[in-house]
Amino acid sequence: MSLLEVRDLSVTFTRSGQEPVRAVDGVSFDVAAGQSVGIVGESGSGKSVTSLAVMGLLPSRGVQVGGTVTLDGNELTDMDQRALRDIRGRDVAMIFQDPMTSLNPVVTNGRQLVEVLTRHAGLSKGEAKAEAEQLLRRVGIPDPVRRLGEYPHQLSGGMRQRVMIAIAIACRPKLLIADEPTTALDVTIQAQILDLLRTLVAESGCGMIMITHDLGVVAGLCDDVHVMYSGRIVESAGTKDLFARPSHPYTDGLLQSIPRIDDDDPADLLHTIPGSARDTVAWDRGCAFQPRCARAVAECLSGPPAVTELGTPIVPHPVRCLRPVGQDVSLHEGNVAR
Amino acid sequence: MSLLQVRDLEVHFPIKAGTLFQRTVGAVKAVDGVDLDVEAGTTFGLVGESGCGKSTLGRAIMRLTEPTKGSVTLDGQDILALSERKMRAVRRQFQMVFQDPMASLDPRQSVESMLTEPLRAHKFPGGSAAHAKRIRELLDVVGLPESVVNRYPHEFSGGQRQRLGIARALALNPSLIIADEPVSALDVSIQAQVINLLKELQERFSLTYVVIAHDLAVVRHISKTVAVMYLGGIVEQAPAADLYGQPLHPYTRALMSAVPVPDPNVEESRNRILLQGDLPSPANPPAGCRFHTRCPWKQAAKCDTERPALRELPLVAPGHKVACHYAEDILSGKLTPHEVRPEEVALTPAADDPGSIETTEAHVAGGLTPGGPPGAR
Numbered sequence A: 001m002s003l004l005e006v007r008d009l010s011v012t013f014t015r016s017g018q019e020p021v022r023a024v025d026g027v028s029f030d031v032a033a034g035q036s037v038g039i040v041g042e043s044g045s046g047k048s049v050t051s052l053a054v055m056g057l058l059p060s061r062g063v064q065v066g067g068t069v070t071l072d073g074n075e076l077t078d079m080d081q082r083a084l085r086d087i088r089g090r091d092v093a094m095i096f097q098d099p100m101t102s103l104n105p106v107v108t109n110g111r112q113l114v115e116v117l118t119r120h121a122g123l124s125k126g127e128a129k130a131e132a133e134q135l136l137r138r139v140g141i142p143d144p145v146r147r148l149g150e151y152p153h154q155l156s157g158g159m160r161q162r163v164m165i166a167i168a169i170a171c172r173p174k175l176l177i178a179d180e181p182t183t184a185l186d187v188t189i190q191a192q193i194l195d196l197l198r199t200l201v202a203e204s205g206c207g208m209i210m211i212t213h214d215l216g217v218v219a220g221l222c223d224d225v226h227v228m229y230s231g232r233i234v235e236s237a238g239t240k241d242l243f244a245r246p247s248h249p250y251t252d253g254l255l256q257s258i259p260r261i262d263d264d265d266p267a268d269l270l271h272t273i274p275g276s277a278r279d280t281v282a283w284d285r286g287c288a289f290q291p292r293c294a295r296a297v298a299e300c301l302s303g304p305p306a307v308t309e310l311g312t313p314i315v316p317h318p319v320r321c322l323r324p325v326g327q328d329v330s331l332h333e334g335n336v337a338r
Numbered sequence B: 001m002s003l004l005q006v007r008d009l010e011v012h013f014p015i016k017a018g019t020l021f022q023r024t025v026g027a028v029k030a031v032d033g034v035d036l037d038v039e040a041g042t043t044f045g046l047v048g049e050s051g052c053g054k055s056t057l058g059r060a061i062m063r064l065t066e067p068t069k070g071s072v073t074l075d076g077q078d079i080l081a082l083s084e085r086k087m088r089a090v091r092r093q094f095q096m097v098f099q100d101p102m103a104s105l106d107p108r109q110s111v112e113s114m115l116t117e118p119l120r121a122h123k124f125p126g127g128s129a130a131h132a133k134r135i136r137e138l139l140d141v142v143g144l145p146e147s148v149v150n151r152y153p154h155e156f157s158g159g160q161r162q163r164l165g166i167a168r169a170l171a172l173n174p175s176l177i178i179a180d181e182p183v184s185a186l187d188v189s190i191q192a193q194v195i196n197l198l199k200e201l202q203e204r205f206s207l208t209y210v211v212i213a214h215d216l217a218v219v220r221h222i223s224k225t226v227a228v229m230y231l232g233g234i235v236e237q238a239p240a241a242d243l244y245g246q247p248l249h250p251y252t253r254a255l256m257s258a259v260p261v262p263d264p265n266v267e268e269s270r271n272r273i274l275l276q277g278d279l280p281s282p283a284n285p286p287a288g289c290r291f292h293t294r295c296p297w298k299q300a301a302k303c304d305t306e307r308p309a310l311r312e313l314p315l316v317a318p319g320h321k322v323a324c325h326y327a328e329d330i331l332s333g334k335l336t337p338h339e340v341r342p343e344e345v346a347l348t349p350a351a352d353d354p355g356s357i358e359t360t361e362a363h364v365a366g367g368l369t370p371g372g373p374p375g376a377r
């Protein structure tokens, strides 16, 4: 059993007078202890909504959530708000792109840390103060004693993200969810933060979900990857496997269209995927990527495309596509799931 | 021949203090002694982390922000010497493309009125029939259907908006386009489309570009020459292949080693130079070499006392310029990197408190807000 099991998760926003929006559609994945799992996709593909659903942070009104989320054998989807809050403080922690959305601007860094430690880790105030200093040191903040007495806005973006990480790891969570944690940071600061996260996962053995639009970040950090498109996972694989044989036409196109810093002889023009994510098809009608897909055939518009398993039961590599890249021979019946 | 020549350009923003009687207590040295040459018909890439002065340099070249010192020569003409009136006529020769062109536009302005505006303002000949024809041409070259003329900003995706921004920049047949983070707000699949469009337009209309971006891979892809900025100065400049193939400045090396590569095998075997600490404040830049507080190769002599000039290394790397006292010895491996203790960076009011930026903003021409973090979305 994995640390986290997400099964058939779906999220629909229902606003009165408007068409319901299915932001997440039948998403399933696992995270094992000590493992980093990447979720990639372009903006609007449902990455953040997925993580909020896992955390139980979506509002109860105007949102329908389906499927199950199981952490360490406990099903979170059944829990009442209080039990969930406990788990959130203690067992699961989240890091956002903009730390200011979760740091309180009028409370010192120190008090925010102490509060978490006394509430969720059961430390006394004195113990919590000492631990807070240790935590800041651990996330690489110089002069932690001074920083504890300061307010979040007195820190640079990178330092603020470190404080956020200190708060997230304060109670030694089993699962860390990082939603674009370095997107707003400069690349040298990004490298520092990714290095820190890598070390924390290795040392503490917690699981991590890394949500990002940057396949470079995934390549350097994650063990497994799930590629999302229009609310669904379209391809999942071990990181090396995914980069070695990207098989969904979207994944493949994406990898080819990224300019690379180590490309010594760049082609004049980049590979492109035509259109934009706005050109889409509802999944129950067909493949949402069809309007942009060079490999599309008529069947791609007859209902949701089945999942093709390109891996083995031990090393799975499922692809939600009728004509995966590199699989031009007609597929074996047995290869097609569902 | 170089179309654009910049010499010893400086933009210092005064830092004011006091509520009633404001006095100048210092300066943000956003751009501090920059020389550059942009060859006609090519792309000059400018990279560096947020706050290093890229946008200010771009705006100063166009005189949207008045430089405090130096010269800018466009097509042989010293534009800093021009009167406001003459400047207006020159201004149509260069145009700017922004991260999100619509962010600065009236959401109630249709595509037609947005594209007509520059034509009218600069008295594009031929009256409204000619304007309408020009608009159709412009939409066509950026790959948008004519039918969008009556649409409004919110109806477009990010990529389409950027196409419109480019169409607007092209309206008056400029010779130089300064593009400030033109693709950093776009998704990867759209980014590639816009980069290709910029390249195709360059071919077709012999455009000269200065492309400002924090994404080093994007800049490598489109530039002929690339300059790296750090705290208001250019620390290295070379033809793209040379700069990326053999970065000479310690900062460039660190920067490049930090860029994630979408290839797990490469990532696994890479040597990262992790820089310690944050960028110092441009209001109080370190003495000597501005990078010395974070430089893993810093030496006891000269680094913290003498500011290194941007110089060519004719023997080891012709055409490649670097501002480091020890570039030769670092390249040959005679000097090796050492550990750096992170230095505390005091955030000065200028870099930290948006209020004071606004106060100084009022004292400079133009009036766009300074660049936020890269790709601030």
Ligand SMILES: Nc1ncnc2c1ncn2[C@@H]1O[C@H](COP(=O)(O)OP(=O)(O)O)[C@@H](O)[C@H]1O
Pocket: A013, A021, A022, A023, A041, A042, A043, A044, A045, A046, A047, A048, A049, A050
């Ligand atoms: N509160 C909401 N109400 C309605 N739709 C929403 C809401 N939040 C997100 N969405 C929609 O859900 C989809 C997925 O959003 P999100 O998970 O934020 O994408 P990502 O994080 O991948 O950029 C988007 O189409 C977005 O418009």
Ligand SMILES: Nc1ncnc2c1ncn2[C@@H]1O[C@H](COP(=O)(O)OP(=O)(O)O)[C@@H](O)[C@H]1O
Pocket: B013, B028, B029, B030, B048, B049, B050, B051, B052, B053, B054, B055, B056, B057, B282, B350, B351, B357, B360, B361, B364, B369, B370, B371, B372
């Ligand atoms: N109008 C202004 N008044 C005061 N400081 C400014 C102003 N514009 C920019 N700055 C400062 O100048 C420095 C360089 O800014 P900018 O050119 O926007 O950098 P970049 O584009 O490289 O991110 C920053 O420290 C910024 O805060």
Ligand code: SF4
Pocket: A248, A249, A250, A287, A288, A289, A290, A291, A293, A294, A295, A296, A297, A300, A305, A320, A321, A322, A323, A324
């Ligand atoms: S199912 Fe069809 S349209 Fe969708 S990605 Fe595969 S080939 Fe393309």
Ligand code: SF4
Pocket: B249, B250, B251, B289, B290, B291, B292, B293, B295, B296, B297, B298, B299, B303, B308, B323, B324, B325, B326, B327
């Ligand atoms: S001059 Fe000195 S401090 Fe500056 S980059 Fe060179 S070695 Fe480093």
Ligand SMILES: [Mg+2]
Pocket: A047, A048, A049
């Ligand atoms: Mg998101």
Ligand SMILES: [Mg+2]
Pocket: B054, B055, B056, B180, B370, B371, B372
């Ligand atoms: Mg900028």
